[in-house]
Amino acid sequence: MxxxxxxxxxxxxxxxxxxxxxxxxxxxxxxxxxxxxxxxxxxxxxxxxxxxxxxxxxxxxxxxxxxxxxxxxxxxxxxxxxxxxxxxxxxxxxxxxxxxxxxxxxxxxxxxxxxxxxxxxxxxxxxxxxxxxxxxxxxxxxxxSVEAEAEAEAVESVGDGVEPEAEAGPETVGFLQAFVAQMGDGLAAWLIRSGDEEQGRFGPEEMVAPLEDFLNDEADALMQQLDRLTQAAGEPVCTVLGNDLVSGHSILCLQAEGAVLLGVVAGDAAGQVLAAWNAARG
Structure with a gap:
């Protein structure tokens, strides 16, 4: 919070x-x-x-x-x-x-x-x-921080029947960033791309490079497959593409807000994916 x-x-x-x-x-x-x-x-x-x-x-x-x-x-x-x-x-x-x-x-x-x-x-x-x-x-x-004082003043003004004046702030955290935050260390590596523009990457290069190569070769086909999983094109969707039988790591793909996240989920963190997805959607 x-x-x-x-x-x-x-x-x-x-x-x-x-x-x-x-x-x-x-x-x-x-x-x-x-x-x-x-x-x-x-x-x-x-x-x-x-x-x-x-x-x-x-x-x-x-x-x-x-x-x-x-x-x-x-x-x-x-x-x-x-x-x-x-x-x-x-x-x-x-x-x-x-x-x-x-x-x-x-x-x-x-x-x-x-x-x-x-x-x-x-x-x-x-x-x-x-x-x-x-x-x-x-x-x-x-x-x-002066934040608590500002919040108290806002609550007091509402209690007096006066609507607090809305203030313009920065954009709230995006869907993909919220998902990454919820996964924490369970997401061992990830790459985010919107169209041809990379928006961020994290993790050892030996994990990130295969993700990048896959998106370079299969991005269009991947997006088409993801759109088939939703009721309307571009809706948030998350799926697990496969896993490594040796390490137990899974390859996860998430599409939201016109961008796609491809990530490596640590073998013992697969159970976190649904909880992170629900938290990001909430």
Whole structure:
């Protein structure tokens, strides 16, 4: 629920299309940084900056920090800059970089862009482990956010018979992203494509590459088959195409919102598919 509320909250922008996510009167900058990563499923390059002039660029996907690509004005960042693929061995160094970036308590801003590297994504360092290391609860915004106060005011105005004024916020999370979030680690690898445009990928390249090859060769035939499973063309549909008898992994295909997700479901997570599907539809 905290993630959904964060997605629905009105955004504040600074010059240059930078989104303000933390600082005085808002969330703690360190907590805001971690939650921003925790809300990023598709591969993105996130560039964080502060009023003090410090900047930090990260490659992020699937709620994991893949690598640090650039840093300025942050003590100790050199320990992470030269690492091609972050893992648990870099947890303490990266936590120190995040703490140094946000130590001043000044306003924290972020801007997202497509990943700058396309040769495949590393597993990366889960943001949940960084949050545990830093003692931050990713799902409890608590006193470091003005959101609870705004919600209380809205409830009070409704109780007085006054309709609260609707505020325009960002789009709610998409169907495919919601499904990926519900599957969690049960989806070992996935690729999302809309037409000829790739919208994101995650997982070891040896798993993702066959998915890409299959879509390159069979996308049209696959979409036709999926349309036959629905009452109307383009309706959300999910099916399991087959499984590996050795590993037990299944190949899953989901179509929704004009895009298709092809994924590898871990053998022990097959039972999660229906629950994730129902949750995404709900």
């Amino acid at each position: 905290a993630r959904l509320r964060a997605l629905q909250a009105p955004a504040t922008f600074a010059p240059g299309a930078l989104r303000v996510i933390g600082g005085p009167g808002m969330a703690s900058p360190l907590a805001a940084l971690l939650r921003e990563i925790n809300e990023t499923l598709l591969g993105r390059s996130l560039v964080f900056s502060t009023d003090a002039g410090a900047t930090l660029s990260l490659d992020v996907a699937g709620r994991r920090v893949l690598r640090v690509t650039a840093a300025s004005g942050i003590a100790g960042a050199e320990a992470c800059l030269g690492v091609p693929a972050l893992d648990d061995a870099n947890r303490e160094d990266l936590a120190g970089v995040f703490s140094a970036l946000t130590a001043s308590g000044s306003t924290l801003r972020v801007i997202a862009a497509p990943l700058g590297r396309s040769e495949g994504l590393s597993v990366g360092l889960p943001v949940a482990r960084l949050a545990d290391h830093l003692g931050i609860d990713l799902n409890d915004e608590g006193a470091d």
